[in-house]
Amino acid sequence: MITNIPKVKIGIIAVSRDCFPVRLSSMRRAAVAAQCVQRKLDVYEAGTVVENEKDMLAAVDEAAKAGCNALAVFLGNFGPETPETLIAQYFDGPCMFAAAAEGDGDLVDGRGDAYCGLLNCSYNLGMRRLKGHIPPYPVGTAADIVGMIAEFIPIARAVIGVRNLKIITFGPRPQDFFACNAPIKGLYELGVEIEENSELDLLVSFKAHAGDKRIPEVCADMEKEMGEGKYYADLNERMAQFELTLLDWAESHKGSRRFVAFADKCWPAFPSQFGFVPCYVNSRLTSRGIPVACEVDIYGALSEYIGACVTEDAVTLLDINNSVPKSQFENEIAGKFSYRLTDTFMGFHCGNTPSCKMKPDRAVKYQLIQHRTLEPEGSAPDFTRGTLEGDIAAGPITFYRLQCDSEGTLRAYIAEGEVLPVGTQSFGGIGIFAIPEMGRFYRHVLIEKRYPHHGAVAFAHCGKTLYDVFRYLGIGDISSNQPRALPYPTENPFA
Structure with missing residues (x-):
């Protein structure tokens, strides 16, 4: 809710x-x-x-x-x-x-x-x-x-x-993942407040919640949400402790604001120190309208929050991640849907998409990439467990983002499409997305205007409303996926 x-x-x-x-x-x-x-x-x-x-x-x-x-x-x-x-x-x-x-x-x-x-x-x-x-x-x-x-x-x-939002952050961006880092000047222009904290602040608060009397109730709710056999029972108490830590921090740190979103550092130090990865907990808060953006992505958190307000529904934040293999496209998409290969891509993240937006076979698993790098080779996953994995459910979506660039200019993009009912054959929280003329949009908006790899996803066609919201907020540069008959300013007319 x-x-x-x-x-x-x-x-x-x-x-x-x-x-x-x-x-x-x-x-x-x-x-x-x-x-x-x-x-x-x-x-x-x-x-x-x-x-x-x-x-x-x-x-x-x-x-x-x-x-x-x-x-x-x-x-x-x-x-x-x-x-x-x-x-x-x-x-x-x-x-x-x-x-x-x-x-x-x-x-x-x-x-x-x-x-x-x-x-x-x-x-x-x-x-x-x-x-x-x-x-x-x-x-x-x-x-x-x-x-x-x-x-x-x-x-x-x-x-x-x-206008009544505070974004709370924990930790700096991970090394080599600076892409979503952006000046906070744009937040103040929009009327958003921000509170930046250390990962140590979060760890201290987490430890203080050990033995919290509310933990069993949260564990029971997690078990009910996931269903038997789709979670790690030995992790639930720690994850419930973390969920209560974030909720209590939000309540005690709202200050003059009424609403809260988080942008947290989730790796590489987090798993070994907290004993799990936070993806599933992040998904649970996001499903309630409290976005917890991965990798300290403050404008990702803001974008998610706007989508939640517009749709009154759960949203997510995904990497615009990988192309669909040509063989997979030809076998499962071509002839069944009116898209070209370049209209499709896979949207992925470790496991932060709310369970209500995933296929029924989703389950709490472990983060494969972090297991490779953070735990001993050949060992069973331990503290890299805690992602919510599975394919994202098919249906209409709007992919969008509000961003402040390196010069301090606010800009946004919006593109409507769908998640296709096609199995991804991959890992993480992931789906095959189709957006008309995505290839051109990818090149002449996302790359040309230097957007980061994270995009917010609303599970409805709400581009019209988002456009009007961004206009009201004073965003002058709002891009969308243009039909082939309407070239982008940077598109080579001879190509």
């Missing part, structure tokens, strides 16, 4: 230009509110119609007292340019702006000109450097406006979550 994300309550505030009938705005607002009730959306209809700045202050105060943390500013008619845009300045939360279409047949006393008014609204938002979400076609009937509000809710949830 996802618990570490905001609950959104939308307030609807109608605005009215004083040379237009105020009844147009109040009447049209009431129609929108009635449609929201029918759609079972949790909204508050503010009684104050904003015609001037004092009305604006009163409406914002009314919405705040009603528990609203996001607003739909509704131009029932042309609207007053200054007061309506100041709503976004004075209200502590994301705002959407939309306008009423003409529709009652009276184009004399009943014409509101909101189509025109929204142009001035957008112009004023820009002059004041204020942010507001404006839907793709922001003019409509009451039913249309309610549809826009419904689409705005996950956008608002992500924006509120980011």
